[in-house]
Amino acid sequence: MSSRPGRSSPSRRAALVGLCTAATLVWLAFSNLGVALPTIATELSVNLTDMQWANNALSIACGTLLLAGGRLTDLYGHRQMLLLGLLIFGVAALATAFTPNLAGLVTGRAMMGVGSALILPATLAMIPALFDRAEQPSAFAAWAAATWAGQAVGPAIGGTLTTLLGWRSLFWLTAPVVLVLYLTIRRDAPTATRGHGRVDLIGLITGAGTALCLLFALTEGQQVGFNDPLIIALFAATLALGAAFVFVELRISDPLVNLRLFRTRSFDGA
Structure with missing residues (x-):
């Protein structure tokens, strides 16, 4: 295995383990709460329909x-944003462990989603900084395998912890894991040079609005029916905001997403 200048193989492997574990933790959080919903609903005296918002708040915020x-x-540094994402994720998980009501649970899960939106892209973006081109496919494969494993075993872990330690353990056990990851990544991951440019606010608003309307409609539509006027309006807003997003991104000098990359076959395949 070749080495990046100034980076030993053990430190690079430790950094990769940290990156994969951080991404896995996010996918565990996506999938581990569902089996605990009946228990939580009973303890908090909430119906299961409302509890679905606690389950979906993380994915909606992240998406x-x-x-x-x-x-x-890209703008402020991959490692810096990953550490910030871990901090938000860990603090939100710890706070959620002590929530007395559904509102706190939904808010905590949503904040974990905010942290996840920084963790997932940062963990992927840091792999090229750690490994040479020949080594990157194996590193990306390890990241993908770890995240799929996290999603697959999430329900089993959630059910086991809920039975043995109570549903709150799904959150307070996350905090020490995040602390270890924070220290590992801070020690072993490289510090990337900050990028140039600015945040495309119009693209941010239209892109986030598109995702929010679509995810909200798909979530709420399962409860009220997809022919409900609100759901139809949300789908219409999704199309309008999505068209506005594409229009802006193709014309702005510093876009949130360079849509011209989709002309490259290798990029489309990835």
């Missing part, structure tokens, strides 16, 4: 802000 998170990591 809404993911494009913005990727752009921020």
Whole structure:
């Protein structure tokens, strides 16, 4: 295995383990709460329909802000934004462990989604800084395998922890793991040079609005029916905001997403 200048193989491997574990933690959070919903609903005296918002708050927040998170990591440094994402994720998880009501649970999960929107793009973007081109496919494969594993075992871990330690353990056990990851990445991951440019606010608003309307409609539509006027309006807003996003991104000098990259076959495949 070749080495990047100034980076030993053990430190690079430790950094990769940290990156994969951070991404896995996000996917665990996506999938581990569902099995605990009946228990939480009973303890908090909430119906299961409302509890679905606690389950979906993380994915909605993450999906809404993911494009913005990727752009921020490019502008302000991958490691810096990853550490910030871990901090937000860990603090939100710890606070959620002590929430007394559904509102706190939904808010905490949403804030974990905000942290996730920084963690996921940053962990991927840091792999090229750690590994040479020949080594990158293996590193990316490890990242993908770890995240898929996290999603697959999330329900089993959630059910086991809820049975043995209670549903709040899904959150307070996250905090020490995040602390270890924070220290590992801060020690072993390289510091990337900050990018140039600015945050495309119009693209941010239209892109986030598109994702939010679509995810909200798909979530709420399962409860009220997809022929509900609100759901139809949200789908219409999704199309309008999505068209505005594409229009702006193709014309602005410093876009949130360079849509011209989609002309490259290798980029489309990835």
